[in-house]
Each structure stands twice: as structure tokens, then as C-alpha cells.
Amino acid sequence: MAKIHGAVTIERERCKGCDxxxxxxxxxxxxxxxxxxxxxxxxxxxxxxxxxxxxxxxCAMVCPDACIEVYKVIVK
Amino acid sequence: MKREDIIKPENKVYSRPRLLDDNIMHYCPGCSHGVVHKIVAEVIDELGLEEHAIGIAPVGCAVFAYNYIDCDWVEAAHGRAPALATAVSRLNPDKVVFTYQGDGDLAAIGTAETIHACTRGENIVIIMINNGIYGMTGGQMSPCTLEGAKTATTPYGRRVDLNGFPLRVGNVVSILDGTCYVTRQAVHTTAAVRKAKAAIRKAFLNARAKKGTSFVEIVGTCSSGWKMSPEKSNKWMEENMFAHYPLGDIKDTDKTE
Amino acid sequence: MKGNEAIAHAAIRYGADGYFGYPITPQSEVLETLEALMPWETTGMVVLQAESEVSSINMVYGGAATGKAVMTSSSSPGVSLMQEGISYLAASELPALIVNVMRGGPGLGTIHPSQSDYFQATKGGGHGDYHLIVLAPSTVQEMADFVALGFDLAFKYRTPSMILADGIVGQMMEKVVLPPQRPRRTAEQIKEQCPWAVTGREGSRKRNVVTSLELDSAVMEKNNERFQRTYREIEKNEVRYEARYTEDADYLIVAFGSIARICLKAIEDARKEGIKIGLVRPITLWPFPFDAIREAARNVKGILCVEINAGQMIEDVRLAVSDRVPVCHFGRMGGIVPNPQEVLDALKKDFINK
Structure with a gap:
């Protein structure tokens, strides 16, 4: 079964901690x-x-400050 | 799998919008404006309109929208954005012109400009963030403030006997013959963001196809003005704002014709 | 044709890109004539009746931001409504042409002629430190000619200019020679001449933003200093006036617009009686011809400032001569226009028979 591995990068200085x-x-x-x-x-x-x-x-879609980028790998 | 093996350009599934400037946005934490800015930047980019889009910025919190979205902009006087957009669009029919306004700017001081741009069916996109408050000036009552909502100028809650009723702008402009598409969306969840993006994309396509005025109302939060955390604001919006401002398309001439 | 009609014809022939207006007496013929001439079919000029003067001027603001030659016209109460947009135009350094065919005020006032918007036109009018280039036509020919002049100066200095006419010259019919048709500027010419214009961020160009907002006080002061440098430059280069019979004059009349023609008749009548009066007619009310008036007043015993108002330009005339010469005002209000005899009687009463 395929397994999904994700990762996010968060620009720390851009983040306002809105949660x-x-x-x-x-x-x-x-x-x-x-x-x-x-x-x-x-x-x-x-x-x-x-x-x-x-x-x-x-997370990235709802982030108002566009500080999150997302990566994904599907391992089959 | 190791983090560094995942974080590679070929695995990227979500990027910061290319047309969003590097400037850190001045909005308060959790502000809906930021999400809508991202959507607008993505739509302009995806439709290949970066050389054709001209934005009209409002007075209010989004006054500095021109600092964030990388296209040409004119900054309007309070409420006048649809008048500017009218002229920009008529004099430059090959451009795609959009206004970005709040409900205070658009639906109070700018009511005449809005109604008449919509009734003339100007080939423009009007994006209105409805957070029911004047954010920039410190949280006063706006046309869309809900009954009972406390603001700086309704400290005991909006009373309809004193202040009248909250204005459903989308419904008002939907009855005008010049509008081709009127929709009310939100950006508080991923599903909502997807729908809002599809709506804004459709609005830009309408403007490019010269179908008339597209009006996209985004019900949003103002956690500073509402004096709640961003998360609580979203909840309060779902429980209170959506009852008065139900989400969904209000008018779409593509479907009625 | 009427002065108001001349404005409309001249605008098309200038190659103006757009006109945005709202009906108000006594200038509605500008919009009516444009709608009848349908320039969108010929030159491609956009003509639009807006929902208010507020919208008209903000359409002008939007159009001007794209580097287009755009204009509006109105009359006094309407121009009061436009002051917000005019201030924004000045602050954003946008060229535009505004025509005010003045009527009597204050308030709704009267539809009859007046010159009582002199202060509003020349001292700013809206909020903030700014000036308009203000041209005062006294003939229908000048109504036509000042359209091109107003646009050219506006583009040269990137500042809005105003034709300050009155109900007389707006409604008066005279023969007029219209200028030849000029082509509207092409998109390429606009991009070349107005690199600041909002035309769509093409290629590698940085985005253009037209705004009057600047929250950094140091930068805002710099912006204001730049505006003031422009105004000093305009004052140096663009003063225009007409001087008649000033060489041997014992008295001087200063008058602008339509009343200057009535004064000229009074001056010619007076010459027959042996009274030597000269006339200085400021054509640019801002920049004001201070030097020309000072020069013309060198050997006169008195200056009569004749205006169809309670006395507004007289303040600038007094500044020009620094109280070295007595300056009196004569004017009528409420829409009444004085005749040459009244002007002459006023001069005699103030300076000769006192």
C-alpha cells in the first residue's frame, strides 16, 4: 500500500502565530x-x-501570511 | 522517510504565490485579507494576467494591497474604487480591472459608486471583504455589522432601532441587471478557500470575457476588531455571520441564460 | 457656438481619451455636445455620464492614473463635491483637466454667472498643500484654446489644471476657430511619455502604483517638497496675462474672465472722457501675474479690482503691489453682471471724485 510522506517549511519571521x-x-x-x-x-x-x-x-491554504510551503512524496 | 528527502523542488505541492511580494503583510495575525490576497495573486498568475491586471485598492485595512500583489495598482479615495475601475476599464478595454474593498469602504461611503458601476455592468471584478467592521480606524460599526455585535461605536451592541439593519450587499447588487455573477464565499477552511478561489477565478474570467460586473463577497474575520482569537473568530463567523450572510452563488447568468 | 460647446469640440480635437461628467447648470452643454458628437465612433474618446460629481472626478482620477488625457466639467456646487478627487489628483501627480463654469454661491446659490470660486480654484480648494494651474478664459475662442493648453500644461508638470470659466463665457455664443484634429496618443506613446502610468506590469518592469498615501513622515515631507518644487517651476514659466492701455495709464483695472471684456469697454469709454485707465487681465489665476501687475501699477494712482464676487482676487492684487497703491474692489453678486458704466462709476467714486 502506498504511503504518503509530507513535510512543511514555515518561514519563521513571516509567521504571526495566528494558530x-x-x-x-x-x-x-x-x-x-x-x-x-x-x-x-x-x-x-x-x-x-x-x-x-x-x-x-x-495549513498552507488557510495561512494568511503565506509562510508555509508544502512537500509530498508518495512511496508505492 | 527523512525530512531532507521530502523537501525537494520536485516534491513541492504548495508554494507561496509567485505574484505575492516579499513584503511582510501589515495585517493582524489571522486576518482574512491575507488569504484573499494569496488567492488573488494565484488567480492572476494562473490565468496569465499579470501584465493585464490592474487593481484598485481601497481605503481601509487593504489600503496597502498594492504593496503585496505584484501587478499595477491605483489607490482610490474612500469608497471610490468602482468609479476608478470604471474609467480604467473603459479607457483600457484590454485590461482586466478589479477592485479590492472592505464592506465599510464599499457599502457605506462607496454605495453610489458600487451600485452604479454594477448597474452599468462595467467589465470589472469587485471583491468585497465583509468582516462587519471598520478595522483600520479601530473597530467601528460598519454597514455589515450584525445586530447585537459590539464595536467601538456600538459599545452595547448594534441596535436596529438606532443603527438600522446589517446590509446584505451581495443580495443588493444581485438584482442589478449589470451584474453577471454575484457570490458570497469565505476563507476559513480549506474547502472554503478552494471555493473562494474558484469564485474569484470565475470573476476574472468574466471580466476578460466582458460579461459585465462580477461581485465576490468574502465573509471574513477581524479578530482584532472582534476582540477574539483568530480561531474563535472563525467559529463566531460560522455561528453568527453565516446565518445572516449565507454562503454560495447568489447570481450566475451563465446558469440562468 | 457656445463656450460650453467649444470646450466639447476642442476636447475631441485635442485627442482627449475620456470625459466623465454630471449635469449641472450652466455647463451641461459640455456633456450634451459630447454625447451628440459621439466621439467614441470617431476618435475613440470615451464619454460617460456619471452618477455624481464625486464619481466623475474619481473616474478622472482612475483614467489619469493610466496615463490617458481625461477631463471633467461642472459648475460651482459640483466642483465643491469634486474637491476630494482633485486633492488626490494633485497628490498623486496626475495630469487632468477640470472645467468649472462658475455660478453664484454659496450653497445651491443661483444658476446665474459668478466668479466666486476664485479662492477655491487658486488656493487649493481641497485638503492639503497643493495648487492647480488655473486658466481663466474671457472668450469662447479661449474656451476652445485652453483645453489644449490645460492638457499640455497638466502633462508637462504632472499636475491637474483647471479652466475657471463663468456662466457668461459658458453660455455666450461667438465665432470660434477650432483647432485641427489631433490623433489620440497610442498605447506606446503613453508608455513612453508616462512611464509612471498604470498600464499593466509588462515584462521586467516593476509594478506601477499610483497612490497619494505615504505614512513615513520623512518620505511624505519629501513628496511635498517635490510638489512645491513643481509649483515654483510653474510660477517661473507659466504666468500668462493680457495688458491693455497700461503704458500711459493713471488708473488700473485688474479683472479676469468675462468681466475683463466689460472692463475693457469701460476703459475705452473712459478714454473718450480723457480718463486713462489700463487693464491687466490675468489669464493664469494660478500662477498669478504678480510681477505684471506690480509693473503696470508703477505709475498709477489707484487700482480697481473688478470681479463678479465679493472680492477675492483683490487679495492677490494687494499682495502684488504691497499697499504702495490704493486697491479697491468692485463687484456684483447673486448672479448680477455689472455693465461698463457701473465699472466706470465705481472707479470714479473710489479714485477721482472722492
Whole structure:
């Protein structure tokens, strides 16, 4: 059976920590940094459970700041 | 599979829109404007319109839209974008002209310009973000503020006996003979984003085909103005805004003809 | 033809790209004539009756942003409504032509002629530090000629210009020689002459943005300094006026537009009585011919500023002569136009028989 491997890149300085990507992710991959902030003081999003990513791009689509890019590999 | 094996150009399935500028957007965290900007940038790119699209920016939060989407822009006075678009389109019929406005700009001070551009059937796209508030000036009541909603100028909630009823702009312009396509969309979920993108794409195609005025209303959030987190704002929008502003196509002359 | 009709014919012959207007007395013939001539069938000029003067001027703003030669016309109350757009045009450094065929105010006022928008036209009118190039025609011929002049100056300096006419010259019928038909500029010419214009971001060109907004105070001050440099340049190069009988004059009349012709008749009548009066007729109300008036006033005993208003241009005339010569005003209001005898009587009362 084919297995999907996904990965996201998040431009940390562009992220405003709005949390919408975290909510949108069906696989609970993303989280906001609990302590660390970017240069503008936002708790930016990061892939906390990156192995669970299926590359569906839901996070990227709802991201208002276009800071997420998505990659996907299907291994047959 | 290792992360570095996945993150390769050939595996990319979602990119930052090419026509979105590198500037960091000034919008508040979670603002719907950003998502709609992305969609507009994608549609212009995908339809090959980057040399033909001319945007008219509003006064309001989206006043700096010209800093983000990489096409030619004119920044209008408050509410006047459809008047500018009328002239730009008539004098440059080979261009695809769109306005990008908020509900305060379009449906209060710009009502006359909107109604008459729509009734003349100008070959333009009008995109209106309906978040029921004046965001830029600090969260005052707008034409689309819901009954009971608290804003800076309705601190105890909008009262219809004092402030009148919230305006369903899409429904108003849909009865005008010059509009060919009127739709109400949202961008709070992936499904909604897909539908909104299809709507904006259709609107741009209508303008290119000179079918008349296309009006795309996007029900959006203003978490700063609403004083809620972006996530709560989405929920509040689903529970309250959609009841008064139901999503979906209101008019499509392609289907009725 | 009427002055208003001359404006319409001249606009087409200039090769104007667009006219956006709204009916208001006493200038509706401009729009009516254009609609009757149907220039969209010949030169391709766009003509549109807008839903208001507010929309008209903002259509002009949009059209001008694309580098097109666009214009509007109205009369005083309508031009008040346009002030927002005019300020934006000035701030965005856009060329455009605005015609004001003045009627009496304030408020809804009267449909009869007046010159009471002098302050509004020459001192800015809308918000912010700006000027329009203001041309004051006194004949139907000048109504026609100033269309091309107004457009040419607007494009030369990237600033809106205004023809400040009045109900008399708008409605008056005279013979007029219309200019030959000029072709409208091509898209290539516009791109070459107006590289700032919003024409679609082609190839590797950076996007053009026409805006009057700048939140960085340092940049906004620089923008304003640039506007002011342009205004100084216009003041240096573009002052226009007509001087008559000034060489030997004992008295001077300063008047603009239609009333200047009535004053000229008064001056010629006075010569028969042995009273030597000269006339300076400012053609550009901004930039104002300060030097010409100062020069003409060198040897006179008094200056009468004749205007169809309560006294507006008189402030600039006084500035020109710095109180070295007594300056009096004569004018009628409410739409009443004085005759030559009234003008002469006023001059005699103020300076000769006092």
C-alpha cells in the first residue's frame, strides 16, 4: 500500500502565530512555539510532529501570511 | 522517510504565490485579507494576467494591497474604487480591472459608486471583504455589522432601532441587471478557500470575457476588531455571520441564460 | 457656438481619451455636445455620464492614473463635491483637466454667472498643500484654446489644471476657430511619455502604483517638497496675462474672465472722457501675474479690482503691489453682471471724485 510522506517549511519571521494552521492540520503536525518567539515577538508555528505530515497543504491554504510551503512524496 | 528527502523542488505541492511580494503583510495575525490576497495573486498568475491586471485598492485595512500583489495598482479615495475601475476599464478595454474593498469602504461611503458601476455592468471584478467592521480606524460599526455585535461605536451592541439593519450587499447588487455573477464565499477552511478561489477565478474570467460586473463577497474575520482569537473568530463567523450572510452563488447568468 | 460647446469640440480635437461628467447648470452643454458628437465612433474618446460629481472626478482620477488625457466639467456646487478627487489628483501627480463654469454661491446659490470660486480654484480648494494651474478664459475662442493648453500644461508638470470659466463665457455664443484634429496618443506613446502610468506590469518592469498615501513622515515631507518644487517651476514659466492701455495709464483695472471684456469697454469709454485707465487681465489665476501687475501699477494712482464676487482676487492684487497703491474692489453678486458704466462709476467714486 502506498504511503504518503509530507513535510512543511514555515518561514519563521513571516509567521504571526495566528494558530489557524495548527487548527487546520488534520494530523496535529503543527504547534506554536511555546516559549521561543521570532524577531517580531510572535510564537511562530513549527512542525512539532513532522513524521505525521501527509502533505495535504491544509495549513498552507488557510495561512494568511503565506509562510508555509508544502512537500509530498508518495512511496508505492 | 527523512525530512531532507521530502523537501525537494520536485516534491513541492504548495508554494507561496509567485505574484505575492516579499513584503511582510501589515495585517493582524489571522486576518482574512491575507488569504484573499494569496488567492488573488494565484488567480492572476494562473490565468496569465499579470501584465493585464490592474487593481484598485481601497481605503481601509487593504489600503496597502498594492504593496503585496505584484501587478499595477491605483489607490482610490474612500469608497471610490468602482468609479476608478470604471474609467480604467473603459479607457483600457484590454485590461482586466478589479477592485479590492472592505464592506465599510464599499457599502457605506462607496454605495453610489458600487451600485452604479454594477448597474452599468462595467467589465470589472469587485471583491468585497465583509468582516462587519471598520478595522483600520479601530473597530467601528460598519454597514455589515450584525445586530447585537459590539464595536467601538456600538459599545452595547448594534441596535436596529438606532443603527438600522446589517446590509446584505451581495443580495443588493444581485438584482442589478449589470451584474453577471454575484457570490458570497469565505476563507476559513480549506474547502472554503478552494471555493473562494474558484469564485474569484470565475470573476476574472468574466471580466476578460466582458460579461459585465462580477461581485465576490468574502465573509471574513477581524479578530482584532472582534476582540477574539483568530480561531474563535472563525467559529463566531460560522455561528453568527453565516446565518445572516449565507454562503454560495447568489447570481450566475451563465446558469440562468 | 457656445463656450460650453467649444470646450466639447476642442476636447475631441485635442485627442482627449475620456470625459466623465454630471449635469449641472450652466455647463451641461459640455456633456450634451459630447454625447451628440459621439466621439467614441470617431476618435475613440470615451464619454460617460456619471452618477455624481464625486464619481466623475474619481473616474478622472482612475483614467489619469493610466496615463490617458481625461477631463471633467461642472459648475460651482459640483466642483465643491469634486474637491476630494482633485486633492488626490494633485497628490498623486496626475495630469487632468477640470472645467468649472462658475455660478453664484454659496450653497445651491443661483444658476446665474459668478466668479466666486476664485479662492477655491487658486488656493487649493481641497485638503492639503497643493495648487492647480488655473486658466481663466474671457472668450469662447479661449474656451476652445485652453483645453489644449490645460492638457499640455497638466502633462508637462504632472499636475491637474483647471479652466475657471463663468456662466457668461459658458453660455455666450461667438465665432470660434477650432483647432485641427489631433490623433489620440497610442498605447506606446503613453508608455513612453508616462512611464509612471498604470498600464499593466509588462515584462521586467516593476509594478506601477499610483497612490497619494505615504505614512513615513520623512518620505511624505519629501513628496511635498517635490510638489512645491513643481509649483515654483510653474510660477517661473507659466504666468500668462493680457495688458491693455497700461503704458500711459493713471488708473488700473485688474479683472479676469468675462468681466475683463466689460472692463475693457469701460476703459475705452473712459478714454473718450480723457480718463486713462489700463487693464491687466490675468489669464493664469494660478500662477498669478504678480510681477505684471506690480509693473503696470508703477505709475498709477489707484487700482480697481473688478470681479463678479465679493472680492477675492483683490487679495492677490494687494499682495502684488504691497499697499504702495490704493486697491479697491468692485463687484456684483447673486448672479448680477455689472455693465461698463457701473465699472466706470465705481472707479470714479473710489479714485477721482472722492
Amino acid at each position: 489557524l494552521c495548527v487548527v487546520a492540520c488534520p494530523c496535529d503536525v503543527l504547534a506554536l512555539q511555546p516559549k521561543e518567539v521570532n524577531d517580531r515577538g510572535y510564537h511562530f508555528a513549527y512542525p512539532a510532529k513532522e513524521e505525521a505530515c501527509i502533505g495535504c497543504a491544509a
